[in-house]
Amino acid sequence: AQSVTQLGSHVSVSEGALVLLRCNYSSSVPPYLFWYVQYPNQGLQLLLKYTTGATLVKGINGFEAEFKKSETSFHLTKPSAHMSDAAEYFCAVSDPPGANSKLTFGKGITLSVRP
Amino acid sequence: DGGITQSPKYLFRKEGQNVTLSCEQNLNHDAMYWYRQDPGQGLRLIYYSQIVNDFQKGDIAEGYSVSREKKESFPLTVTSAQKNPTAFYLCASRALQSSGANVLTFGAGSRLTVL
Numbered sequence: 243a244q245s246v247t248q249l250g251s252h253v254s255v256s257e258g259a260l261v262l263l264r265c266n267y268s269s270s271v272p273p274y275l276f277w278y279v280q281y282p283n284q285g286l287q288l289l290l291k292y293t294t295g296a297t298l299v300k301g302i303n304g305f306e307a308e309f310k311k312s313e314t315s316f317h318l319t320k321p322s323a324h325m326s327d328a329a330e331y332f333c334a335v336s337d338p339p340g341a342n343s344k345l346t347f348g349k350g351i352t353l354s355v356r357p
Numbered sequence: 358d359g360g361i362t363q364s365p366k367y368l369f370r371k372e373g374q375n376v377t378l379s380c381e382q383n384l385n386h387d388a389m390y391w392y393r394q395d396p397g398q399g400l401r402l403i404y405y406s407q408i409v410n411d412f413q414k415g416d417i418a419e420g421y422s423v424s425r426e427k428k429e430s431f432p433l434t435v436t437s438a439q440k441n442p443t444a445f446y447l448c449a450s451r452a453l454q455s456s457g458a459n460v461l462t463f464g465a466g467s468r469l470t471v472l
Contacts, residue, residue, distance in 0.1 A: 251397055274459060285361075285447055285463030286400075332399065336459040343459045349399035 244269045244335045246348035254354040261305075261320040263351050265333030268314065274336040275316040276345070277307055281329045289331075292316065303327070328355045359384045361464035363448050368469045370435075370442070378433045378467045380448035387453040389431035390461065393417060394445040403446075406431055407453060435469060443471045 245268045255261055267273055274293050278286040290301025297309040303326075307318045316333060333348040361382045370376045380389065388407045392400040402415030406425040420439025425431055431450075435442045445468050449461040 276460070278463075283445075283466065283468070285363075285449075285465045286461070287463070288460055291460065344402065344405070345459055345461060347400040349397060 244273070244337070244346045246333050246335050246346055248333055248348035248351050250351060251349070252352045252354065254356060255323045256356045257325055258322050261318070261323045261327065261353065263318040263331050263353065265316045265318065265348060266314050267316060267333070267335045269335055271337060274338060275307075275309060276334040276336065277301065277305070277316075277318050278332045278334065279329050280332065280350075286332060289318070323355045325355050325357070328353055361448055361450055361462055363446075363464035363467050365467060366465070368467060370469060370471050372471055373437045375434055375436050376469065378435070378446055378448075378469070380431045380433065380464060381429055382450045382462075383429065384450060384462060385428070385452070386450035386462070387428070388451050389425070390449045391415075391421075391423065391431070391433045392447045392449065394447055394466075400447065403433065442469055444469060
């Protein structure tokens with residue numbers, strides 16, 4: 243069984259500061275890893291994904307994440323926070339693709355950005 | 358533009374009433390999913406369907422029912438048996454490609470409030 247742990251429910255940073263959102267996973271097979279973002283009262287939007295190959299993955303809006311197998315982690319970072327980054331962020335893990343592949347989501351982290 | 362349309366956006370229901378949430382996609386995706394979102398609990402899978410006229414229970418199927426009579430449509434009925442139906446409901450879809458990652462496309466969600 244797969245699982246995702248996102249420690250803490252809320253992160254607050256100042257505008258221009260580094261954003262670091264942590265994600266640890268558990269998977270019995272090589273994982274596919276994802277970060278999604280959700281703005282208030284909207285659906286989820288894919289930020290970035292790791293499948294195979296390069297472990298540093300770049301996504302939209304200046305975000306990136308690094309897959310570290312030894313640490314079973316996939317932390318999301320952005321060098322400089324913008325006010326528009328305020329949202330809820332979900333990490334997810336999936337089996338390798340196939341008809342029965344399903345996503346397992348973490349509980350999400352709310353990012354606040356202070357002026 | 359292709360996407361997923363969920364309706365209604367907001368819905369109020371009296372206790373003891375069934376209610377149906379609509380989900381329509383024009384992405385030609387094979388698989389469709391229903392998730393429930395509660396604050397601090399992330400996304401939990403209710404039902405999913407990989408092909409027309411077939412669907413499977415997710416982690417929290419009790420009190421819900423679905424149908425998949427057309428590839429484009431996957432309505433969710435919240436029945437009176439669901440003890441705590443007030444939540445944000447998200448519909449998602451994906452193409453079943455063995456070479457592709459398990460990337461979901463989400464609708465904008467439906468917020469159900471039981472009065």
